[in-house]
Amino acid sequence: MNELQKRFFEHLANIQESCVEICMIQHKCDDKTTKSMLYDVTYEAITQIMVMIDGYSTFSENKHDIVNTVTGEHLKENPSIELHDQTEEFLKYE
Template sequence: MNDLNEFQKAFMETLAIIQETCVQTALSKNGNQSIEEKHYDITSDIIVRIMEFFDGHDNSKIGRLNIICEKTEESLKDNPLIELHDIVCNYLKGTE
């Protein structure tokens, strides 16, 4: 993909790192979880890490991202001000 700009490349590379890290973490865990529990754990881990990425709490060079609804022009993180990675845990299974 040579047509991507530097921001786009960094964004996609960060998502790939999140995926790799979450899969390797899940593979390294030994436990007596059901397959359903394992799926919830890995998907919630990935979602939380993506939200951390958007919040700027990761090691990428990108920094904080702002998600804007094109229809309403509202920011996902404002009014009230929230940290996505904290709030999303209230909605996901596997984040206990």
């Protein structure tokens, strides 16, 4: 995994963490079951978006990519990765 890929998935993990914490605070929840459910649902949502980009969803069977428009660097290249295969390593789920 290259540095761009690692930063991308670390940022997704930070987004997940922020969303779960904000939701818990807004709804005045502090129980473990609710927190686990929120991690699960955010994990599934993010993973399904990655599946869609990878071209394995009903949205499109075409492969998509995320490209840095300044540098031209492709997220899925060097090394070649499937985005949905990487979420388990970075995101929380129960």
